[in-house]
Amino acid sequence: MESKGGYPFSTCLVCFREGILTRHYGRVVCESCKMFYRRCVLKYKRYDCEYINMCYNGPPPLRPCYASCKDCRFNKCRTIGMQMQNETVPLLVAERYKCAAETIRDLIWNDDKRMNALKRQFSFDNPSLEEIVQSKGTCVQLVEQTKTHRLTPADWHFFFAYTTIVFLLHMDFITGMEEKDVITLIQENTVKTSLLFSSFDAMNRKFPSIRTPRGQHVVPESVREMFEKDPRYLYKTCNMLPNKFKELEVTYEEMLLITAIFFCKSETSPLSEETRKLLELHHDKFSSALLNYCKCAHSDTFQTRFEQLLELREILKENLKRIEFIAITTRIKLKPTDYKKLFDDILL
Ligand SMILES: [Zn+2]
Ligand SMILES: [Zn+2]
Ligand SMILES: [Zn+2]
Structure with missing residues (x-):
């Protein structure tokens, strides 16, 4: 027929x-x-x-x-190969601003891999940051997640950081950089980027604060005990950014774009002149994509929206200071066998 x-x-x-x-x-x-x-x-x-x-x-x-x-x-x-033109980019951006649409789509494709890994895979390896950067992430042996793997918050910290690093390494402009600069940049940005990712995830899954992919508290029990006298400190650290995301109703595209913009605004570390120029160039590219996105999604108030999103940087900074403090406390409490090499490389 x-x-x-x-x-x-x-x-x-x-x-x-x-x-x-x-x-x-x-x-x-x-x-x-x-x-x-x-x-x-x-x-x-x-x-x-x-x-x-x-x-x-x-x-x-x-x-x-x-x-x-x-x-x-x-x-x-x-x-089976179904594919949509301008896949995963809202038509409003695709039609009016081709370049912004391309930029957003690349970020989404890259992030898709990260989210799939978090959903389905895991690793019990213990590589250093340098090993991960040198191998572009391939030095880590991945296994399929099963319900029988009992993963602790510390296990998740490692895997979340690892998948974030792979995301950062796969941004196209990183490829041309000197390895020394890449390591410096990843060192400075892994916790920052992970915090943006996990805050967005918390908002999406309607958790009041950041959690592991399986919904556990991110701070290990033994560390939480140390904050018994002042639980609000921990609580605020874990929910300040998710709260702000919720208040602004940050979209997926906006979250990815500010992540890229903040990455390109790395300032504390010594970098070669060439790397600086590359970062500046991409900072402008991501910023203009965000501005155009705001023009489409919030046409009447796009300027305010754009500013509000960039101001998230201040809250992010405050949040990072708190995390550093908790990490130092954690470090004192834990035995060296309890944490992975990566923990030292990206935090202390
Ligand atoms: Zn069917
Ligand atoms: Zn299924
Ligand atoms: Zn299934």
């Missing part, structure tokens, strides 16, 4: 259901999978699989509990 578009009555590549199919986003799929994919992409929807990330592997027909897994359905769409 032939449909109007000339495609046979057959099986959807994503969901295995039979019907009249047409070509959408490069692949022959059903109408429902097309709409699902489009919605996920345009609204940046992200889900979690409750099983083992194989719900859409088949064989058909899919059991209802598997068929309802949005995480696996979206991954299947991507695995």
Whole structure:
């Protein structure tokens, strides 16, 4: 049997259901999978699989509990090669400001890898910062996460920092830099960037303060005990940035752009003239992308919005000071075997 578009009555590549199919986003799929994919992409929807990330592997027909897994359905769409032009960039930016759209899309693609790693993988290795930079992150052996891995907050600190470093190393302009400068920049920016990422995650998942990917408190129990007399100090440290994000309703694009802008504004460390110029150039590129994004998303108040977002830098600085203080306290409390090399490299 032939449909109007000339495609046979057959099986959807994503969901295995039979019907009249047409070509959408490069692949022959059903109408429902097309709409699902489009919605996920345009609204940046992200889900979690409750099983083992194989719900859409088949064989058909899919059991209802598997068929309802949005995480696996979206991954299947991507695995079979569905692709949208200007994927994951809202059409408003794509249409009016090509360059901003490109910049945002690159950041999202890079961050997608980070989030996938946090969702599915883990590592028990203990590399130094230098080893990670020299190998561009490949020195670390990744294993698939399973429910039986009992991961502590300290385990997560390492893996969160590691995935953040890989994100930073994959920003395209880092490739041309001297290794010495890369290490300096990563040293200065890992905790800062991780804090922005985890605050955004907390806001999204409606946690009052930053948590591990599995929802645990980020501060280990033994350290929390030390702050028993003044629990507000810890509490404020873990929720000041998420609160501010919530107040401003910071979007995913805005968060990624300010992360990139703040990275390029690194100031305390000695860097070569060449690296400085490269950072300045990209600082301007990311800033103009953010300004154009604000013009699209908040046309009446874009100037105020732009300023509010850049002012997050002050809160970030205050938050970092507090984290440093807690880290020093933690360091005194923990045995050297309790923390990883990376902890020293990025914090103390
Ligand atoms: Zn389908
Ligand atoms: Zn699933
Ligand atoms: Zn699954």
